[in-house]
Amino acid sequence: MEGKQVVTSRKRKRFGWWKKHAPKAEKVVKKSEKPLKEAPEKKISVKQESTDKLENDEKKNRYILFVGNLPFSVNEEQVKDHFRCTENIKEFRLMTKKTGESKGCGFLEFDNKASYWKALNLHHSVMAGRKINVEITCGGGGKGEKREKKLQERKSKFRQGRKRKSKPTKVKANQKDNSLANTNSDT
DSSP: OOOOOOOHHHHHHHHHHHHHHOTTTTEEETTOOOOOOOOOOOOOOOOHHHHHHHHHHHHHEEEEEEEESTTOOOOOHHHHHTTTTGEEEEEEEEEEEEOOOOOEEEEEEEESHHHHHHTTTTTOOEEETOOOOEEEEEEEEEEOOOHHHHHHHHHHHHHHHHHHHHOOOOHHHHHHHHHHHHHHHOO
């Protein structure tokens, strides 16, 4: 028994972690100058690849909005009801104090981009007598440069989309003259 090593679950976990996160063979060379053996590649079916890509896209693209200036008496169901026109609400997280009281703000998470943009149009809508704020957020928290940059990019995309939608249609010169003539002849 003295020569046999006891393998605990902690050691197994550590070994599993290193197996997943080990550096690539080209970069690391052992003291004996022999490169590490590469693990044989697993064959993945096309269906598995497509589902893996979808899962990764869902993880990358989280559609989260900040909802502020909510009435303190509001609950999750009332907020979801207010945003019912967006249809695909994944989750609403109401921020609360340690006592359980509402802080008057929360985060809405959506399944898709279309619902996300619809909800942004409810900015300054009235809920229970208060004008609520619906703003873009990029998840997480803090004031890091990377996060601030990401937030600015999202806000600029939103503003560009609004500009495209709000551009007035150009009216031809002869149509303007006809409309002026019609208004002048009526008076």
